[in-house]
Amino acid sequence: MKLRLHHVNVVSDDMGELHEFYSKALGLSMAPLPPMIEHLGHQNDRTETEDDDKWQQNVAFFDASGDSDGDQQIHAGRRQAYLGARMGHAVNPLATGHFAFRTDDLDEVRKHLTDSGIPFSDYGEWAVKDWDQIFLTDPAGNVIEIHQILGSSDH
The missing domain is CATH 3.30.1900 (glyoxalase-related enzyme like fold)
Incomplete structure (x- = not known):
């Protein structure tokens, strides 16, 4: 990962x-x-x-x-204070901001988080065309994005 x-x-x-x-x-x-x-x-x-x-x-x-x-x-x-709630997600990336990682295998990240019991909100492709995005929080409440460019494994 x-x-x-x-x-x-x-x-x-x-x-x-x-x-x-x-x-x-x-x-x-x-x-x-x-x-x-x-x-x-x-x-x-x-x-x-x-x-x-x-x-x-x-x-x-x-x-x-x-x-x-x-x-x-x-x-x-x-x-956008109510974005998460409007979209049915627990994590709101536009209330306080976030930092973001890019990966070549978001499915592997999803599996790792699920296996580790770490909840995340799966936004999919919602803001930037061709970016598959998930959001989660660290133990201190900081919002983290992890995304992959769709159809690509080398970006």
Whole structure:
């Protein structure tokens, strides 16, 4: 079971404040948003600028790789206090934020967690197109995402 840190997700009620801090105060450049899935089930590949502007009111990805060849990112999102409950999940990744690992075998991770008696919320492909995601909490209540890119075992 191989995990590698992929991103840290921070949330706020004020997206402008997050944009300002991560782009200006820390000097991180915005990374292009991958195709996202709207929570009503409609897909949006954001091929037009208007779409990017609309999405960036709720989410932004910043490149935090520095000089490395990795793809470490900061994901900034609008706080959604009731997301977990609305979607029927015990874990809400957008209430306080989370950190995320990427894996090449999410089924192995699911089996390991189940065998270890560790509960998790299986969100599947719900926010980012082609990302299969689960969320769990550590013993201190910190939210952790583990995801795999669908149809790929080498990302």
